Amino acid sequence: MNAGDIARLADVGRAAVSNWRRRYEDFPQPVGGTASSPLFSLPEIEAWLRRNGKSYEVSLGDRVWQRLRGAAGDLHLGEALGRVGAFLLYLRRDPEGWERLSRTADLAARLPEAVAAATGDLPETSAEPADPDLLRLVATMAAREGEAETFEFLCERYVEVHSRRLSLTRADAAELMTRLACEGAGSVLDPACGLGTLLLAAPGGRLLGQDAGEEAAVLAALRLLLRGRDAAVVPGDALRHDGFPGTQADAVVCDPPFNERAWGHEELVGDPRWQYGTPPRGEPELAWVQHCLAHVRTGGLVAILMPAAAASRRPGRRIRSNLLRAGALRAVVTLPSGGPDLWLLRRPEPGERRPAAVLVTDASGGPEVAEAAWRAYLAGAPQPPASRAVPIIDVLDDEVDVSPARHLSPRSDARGYPAALDRFREASAALAAAPPDLEVLAEGAADWDAPVTTIAELAKAGLLAVSHSTLRALPEEDAADEAGVPVLTADDLLSGGPPTGRATGAGGQVTVRPGDVVASAVAARVVRAEGAVLGPQLSLFRADPGHLDPDFLAGFLRFALGGGRPHLGSSRVDVRRVRVPRLPLPAQRAYGAAFRRLLALEDGLREASAAGEELARVGVEGLIDGRLRPRG
Incomplete structure (x- = not known):
């Protein structure tokens, strides 16, 4: 185990x-x-x-x-x-x-x-x-x-x-493919069925499967037969050794192997399945497309997963052109969570009118986006957002690129523009109140003529307790364990955000308290929250509040460490030697308040910049795709 x-x-x-x-x-x-x-x-x-x-x-x-x-x-x-x-x-x-x-x-x-x-x-x-x-x-x-x-x-x-050896179709993709292609189908074929995921998602009827792996074919057949499905699964490479010669199913679904050079290019030259052109050696997926079309009845649908590059690779443009001209390629869908695209094809009926447009859809928002777009396409209705019926004549150029990203404006939701504007205004308004009121002294003057000390001397005098993280790294399994304790990381320290790491609650870890100064190799900040432990590569400075102001200490540490910007030199700063003026506590607090407001200004600028970038993106995209227009 x-x-x-x-x-x-x-x-x-x-x-x-x-x-x-x-x-x-x-x-x-x-x-x-x-x-x-x-x-x-x-x-x-x-x-x-x-x-x-x-x-x-x-x-x-x-x-x-x-x-x-x-x-x-x-x-x-x-x-x-x-x-x-x-x-x-x-x-x-x-x-x-x-x-x-x-x-x-x-x-x-x-x-x-x-x-x-x-x-x-x-x-x-x-x-x-x-x-x-x-x-x-x-x-x-x-x-x-x-x-x-x-x-x-x-x-x-x-x-x-065997997760690294097996390639499984995602459940959401399988459900979408069978909903779109297999509605009312009395028979469904999957010529590269793997463990039978797509056939299991099919709504009913006679199920036919083939897979090059003998073990996979047996397991797929068992999964289907144990559910009482009417199924036949055979082993063998469907391109070289077709297990169902002459069979035409009502629908075909397929998640073929990608990027296989040794798919039988030489031995299959002149194969009758290549009605739309002989697939180039580097385009095995287009061989699978034509194999699927050869095994679906006229008027039947094919749903096949394809690598995103197959929609635009130059060697395959002739076959893509022929598929479009014949009315076989009907839709290309970008699926959620990245991964392959979904191509929907229909075997043309003799003498039928060819479609004038091909559907391109970005379904990153969920499978329901693709389903709504497909239903609208079939009904000739206006397309929902993130979808477009592209005139085929516009695609038949030198590239014959059917990538959804090529034909859709950047994804945007123009309805989010007012909210983005409010966020930007709020973040910008906070900036005006952030800077402290600082007096400019005369040239050569200084506000103090006080002795200085170092972090090491403050610690030796008992005014400062210094601790270092016991965590060397955050393993992936710990970072994903929601039952662990929160960990303050170096990235959290830079951004000023809440702890984002997780770790098991093993003993010996350094717990952070409100008012502690935490420093990394490039930044320092006073922590206001509690309950987190110190993350890897971080140090904690716990000041005696009766003698040392934390914000005052953090300001000098931050300056010595580079103010949040990495040092250009190769050596790290020895924090023990960082120099701190010896000022009375009221003066420290005044300086500490100024440091705190300047740090808040840095954080606010970062937030306003992010809000401004989002506002500009949504605005430009909304103007381009016609969902926004200037007032007046």
Whole structure:
């Protein structure tokens, strides 16, 4: 089991597991995995948790998973999961047969034949007998949770283990693709189905899938069949070895592999599927587009994910031009959260009128934006914001660029202009009151003729306590752990904002109090809030308020450190040697108030600059896209 499994077992965050490994010498040593992703023995972890009084609960699903992973190892985990899935399908289809077989003495020898007889519509799976004790455990879990739910649980764990090797379609993209392309479809094909995510999202009908990976094809078929779907999935590379020759589905959905050079360019020259042009070697995605169009009925829709560059790459412009001229390419959608674009295509019917425009949509605001734009496009209605029906004649130039960003004005919401204007005015108005009223002295004069001291001397005299952060860095897992304590970081110090880091509440950390001066390598500031701990590379100066004003101290520290700007030299300032005038406390407070207002001015200028930039952006974009106009 990995750190995530242990965290689930003990109902803690991953950061807590990392902390246990650092703090407890008797924490079990890894038994496998890698240095960055170690694996531990479940019995050893259970014994350690009991020994240290940590509450935990090993669910039946966890025991099934650990036994499966321990028996197969990560290298053969997909094959072993396929055998367990076939057993679950056998349980679903012949529960009485399992009841009889489970009582026999030669279960391990007889089970493969029984499973094969009940799952003949699966792609070929290994006949190697599985661990009978594991299968009994699986059967117990299936009786409680259901066969499909049990297999989904194991598939989720399998994906976690092989997350870097597997490419999964995002759930929101899958739902959008099937809603747009598969409405009313009696049959749906996915020629690069992976684990079956797109087919599972399809609303119904006959489901056909193919994948180049044999294990993936088996797992996709099992996920569908265990849900009672009418499905057929075959292994094999669909471009080179089409698993459904001559088949034309009502709809095709596809999330093909991207940027594969060895996709069969030489051996597929002259292939009848290339009705819109032979795909260049570096444009395998355009081969997938034409494969999908060849497998959809006339009038049927294709929803395919494409790399954003496929909309504008020069080698593919001839095929894009032919797709547009024929009326096959209907829409290009930029999806939320970045990633690939969605292309919607329709196989033209002979003699039908070709569309005059192609839809381009930026759906960064959510999938519902794309759906609304598509419905408006089909109805010939005006397009909602962030969408446009671009005349095809305007696209057929030397580039044939169908990127939404090329044809849409920068994303803006003109309704936000008044609010942006208010923010800018408020931030600007605060600037006028920020500067302190400072008197300019005559040339050569000075306000004091006082001795100076240093930070080191103040600390030695007991007027200043100096502490340094015990945190060397904020690990990613700690930074994402909402249950941790807030950490004041160097960036927070520069911006004057609240603590943004998170860390586990381990002992030895330096807690910040209101009135403390915190300094980084380039800045210093008095902290007004409490409850945070000192972040990496920060130091804390806690002044005796009866002798030393914090804002006065912070002002001189800030100047010595560069006023928030990095030093041009290579050496860091030794804060112990920073010189501070020895002034009476009332004078210190007067200077401290001036320092505080000047720092507030810096912060206000930063805020006003950001508000001004936002105001200018929204204003310019609103004027360009016609949603704003000058008054009068």
